[in-house]
Structure formats: structure tokens, C-alpha cells
Amino acid sequence: MSRAPKRDWNAEVPGLAARRGALRLLTSVLQQGRPLDVALAGALNGIDRPDDRALARNLASGVLRWLVDLDVLIDSATERALPDDARARMALRIGLAGHLLLGTPPHAVVATTLELTEGGPRRLTHAVLSRLLREDARLPDAPTLPAGYGLRWQKAWGDTVVAAAARALGTEPATDLTLKDAAQTAHWAETLGGKSLAPGHVRLVRKGALAELPGFEEGAWWVQDLGASLPARLLRYSAGDRVLDLCAAPGGKTLQLAASGAKVMALDTSDSRLERVSENLERMGLTAEIVGADALAWRPEHPFGAILLDAPCSASGVFRRHPDVLHLKGSRDLKPLLAIQAQLLDRACDWLAPGGSLVFSTCSLEPEEGEKQLAALLARRSDMTIDTITAAELPAGLTPNPGGWLRTLPGDLEDAGGIDGFFVARLVKAA
Ligand SMILES: C[S@@+](CC[C@H](N)C(=O)[O-])C[C@H]1O[C@@H](n2cnc3c(N)ncnc32)[C@H](O)[C@@H]1O
Known part of the structure; x- marks a missing residue:
């Protein structure tokens, strides 16, 4: 029996490999109930370029942060709401997240979103996207908390905490490190260009590959x-x-x-x-x-x-x-x-x-x-x-x-x- 050739995700429309990865990640989380970290290995398998892998994760994470508001936008541009698990809705979420959160230009958003819709309603997807892009659709200042959590936390902690939770959901948090030797806090805060909020703690200000930072190889700190x-x-x-x-x-x-x-x-x-x-x-x-x-x-x-x-x-x-x-x-x-x-x-x-x-x-x-x-x-x-x-x-x-x-x-x-x-x-x- 002959096997289908392995698909090369890296040889397609620019940016498509990452968006396919994001789609698999979101399907895994939203439909199969797998935590994002657990879904990563399987969903990004076959995507070789580190920047495509990083983009796939960023797109999926952006969609999960802004899911409620992205769906409000999508629903505002269709007469009949797309089913929650429809491929077209997932593709639109990813396309809009790329445009509104990461600044992907409109032509690239349209090209990649239509490719992602594969076998789904391309004309409808195109119409929704074109309308939202034409009308310069925007997200609110902070994400809306998913159903249940807003009410639950409002009851437990009040409006101020709920508003802070929404702001926090819309922001990628800084990376915190715990030091093996708390006596070295000042040294590592300076070496890593971070800020310490407690002995043995450094909050990184800059982003980048953690494994390349000083102290990783020698086991001076871990992420926590x-x-x-x-x-x-x-x-x-x-x-x-x-x-x-x-x-x-x-x-x-x-x-x-x-x-x-x-x-x-x-x-x-x-x-x-x-x-x-x-x-x-x-x-x-x-x-x-x-x-x-x-x-x-x-x-x-x-x-x-x-x-x-x-x-x-x-x-x-x-x-x-x-x-x-x-x-x-x-x-x-x-x-x-x-x-x-x-x-x-x-x-x-x-x-x-x-x-x-x-x-x-x-x-x-x-x-x-x-x-x-x-x-x-x-x-x-x-x-x-x-x-x-x-x-x-x-x-x-x-x-x-x-x-x-x-x-x-x-x-x-x-x-x-x-x-x-x-x-x-x-x-x-x-x-
Ligand atoms: C919140 S996590 C622990 C995180 C960990 N303390 C850390 O700082 O990295 C909870 C852990 O409880 C474990 N767990 C759940 N039920 C358990 C059980 N009945 N016996 C032992 N471990 C259990 C899970 O496997 C999971 O790793």
C-alpha cells in the first residue's frame, strides 16, 4: 500500500504554515479540551521554522485571550451566526487576531484566511472579512471575560478585580525567574536586565529565547x-x-x-x-x-x-x-x-x-x-x-x-x- 507523501507545511502561502498550526492548536483546545501546552507538540508537528511555530502559538494565544470579542465582531458581520465549531469561524478568529493584535496587513489576512477555510464557505468568509476590514473593526480596550467567569469573579471579588482581570487577560505577562541562590539576586537582576520583587526573584523586562540567556546552561534559575x-x-x-x-x-x-x-x-x-x-x-x-x-x-x-x-x-x-x-x-x-x-x-x-x-x-x-x-x-x-x-x-x-x-x-x-x-x-x- 502506498503512503500519502508527507505534507510540507513550510512550502505554502507565506504565513499559512503558522496559521494552520494555530488552527490545529485551537481545535485541540476548544473542541478536544486539551490544555494549550499539551496540544503544542502534536499541533505544531511538521512546522520546522521557529518563527512559524512562535507565530502559531501567538495567534492561538491571542484568539484565546480575545475569543469573546472576536466572535462579537464576526457575528456583527453575518446575518446568520456561524456555528461555534465551524472551520470558517476558526479561520476568521485567526485572521482577525493576526490583523488586530499582530498587525498583519489586510491582503495577507484575506489570502491566509481563505486558504484556511478549505472546503468551508469561502464566499461567506470573504464577505465577513472584507466587511470588517473595510469598516476598520476594532477590539475593545480590554477583552471580555468568557461566560461564567465575569459573573463568578464579580460575585467573589467585585467589579474592580473583574476589570483588572480583563486588563490582565489582554496582556502577555512578563517572565518571572526564581533563582537557585537567593543571595545572588542583585547580580542576576543586573546581568539579566530584570527587576526583582523579592529575594530570589527576577522579573525579565526583555523578551527572547530563555535558553540563550546567561545562567540557563549553568542552572542558576528557572521560570516560575x-x-x-x-x-x-x-x-x-x-x-x-x-x-x-x-x-x-x-x-x-x-x-x-x-x-x-x-x-x-x-x-x-x-x-x-x-x-x-x-x-x-x-x-x-x-x-x-x-x-x-x-x-x-x-x-x-x-x-x-x-x-x-x-x-x-x-x-x-x-x-x-x-x-x-x-x-x-x-x-x-x-x-x-x-x-x-x-x-x-x-x-x-x-x-x-x-x-x-x-x-x-x-x-x-x-x-x-x-x-x-x-x-x-x-x-x-x-x-x-x-x-x-x-x-x-x-x-x-x-x-x-x-x-x-x-x-x-x-x-x-x-x-x-x-x-x-x-x-x-x-x-x-x-x-
Ligand atoms: C497544581 S499541579 C502541581 C504543580 C507543582 N506543585 C509545581 O509547582 O510545579 C497539581 C499536580 O497534582 C497532581 N495530582 C493530581 N491528583 C493527584 C493524586 N491523587 N496524587 C498525587 N498527585 C496528584 C497532578 O498530576 C499535578 O501535577
């Missing part, structure tokens, strides 16, 4: 949002203590704990994600004991002096870096996640030595995955109490909640480039 670095910073332990990083992969917090001298056991149920923990540890020249296990079925041999539980959650707090989280169906259904979080919390409390420290964190903006989960834990366990987080332990500009925990929200540190949405509570077990 400032918010994501706070849970490990707040855990109480001493160098040499046995610390359990429960739900550890891909390992940002494992690296922090190992770099500060703890004897870390990094446990996660996902073998593929644990491979990334091992790779990250190796690049950084750090060590930890890696355990691949379901924490709900596993038992430790000895209690731990400190446990970090960075629990699986909706991840709605990291929408700035991962705008796909706002469109993945699974992230909207909190129930199964809430049940796992509660069970993991109980396991962590049971495995803690008397007087031990527990940090519970979620990268979520949903109170059910933070404040309410904490309240329920305190109500059902008399052996755990809050160990109050103080302002002195946090980067300047962040304030702990009077209840003793930390909640970071859109709008926090906005002038310095913002921070992901996290909930962090520190608890202590009765001695």
Missing part, C-alpha cells in the same frame, strides 16, 4: 511566576528537614525546597509530569526523591516535619499565562476537584509530625478552592490551626488576609507587571 513561588517560601522547615512536596509536578516548588537545603520527597501521580521534575532537577544540579504514586492510595513510612500541598485545581488564577484555562470545559466543573482537594488535605494533615508545618495552595481564583476549603478543614480537624502569614514574609505590595492566609488577585502588583491568582494558607499541627 512570583505567585507560584510564594507557597514554598512560606513553608516552615529548616535545612536538612524531610519535606514532602505532595502534588509536585512539574516541580517548580520542588526546586525551591531542594535549593534551600531540604531533603525533599516529590510525589505526583503523573509519570510524564514527573519526568519533567527529574529533568528540571538535573538541569539545576539539585536532588529530590521522586515518587510516582496516587496520594489517595499511598502511605508514607514516617511522618514529615513539613508538607507542601499545591493541590490540583481549576487553575483559573493562571489565566494570564494560560488563557486556555478559561475555555477548558473541565476547569468550570469544580465538584470533582473540590472532593480531591479535601481528601488530599486530610492525608497531608495525617502525615504531618506533631508541630509540623503544612502549606496548602491552589492557583485558583475560586473561593471554593481556597478560603472555603480552608474553613471546611478547620471545622473538621481540631488538630490543625492557622499559622498566620505576615506582611514581612511577602513581597512589598502584597498584604495577607486578616484571617492569616494569602489571597493574590488580578490588580495586585499591577504597576510592577501583576501576579497570578493564588490562595496560600499555612497551618500547624498540634504538638
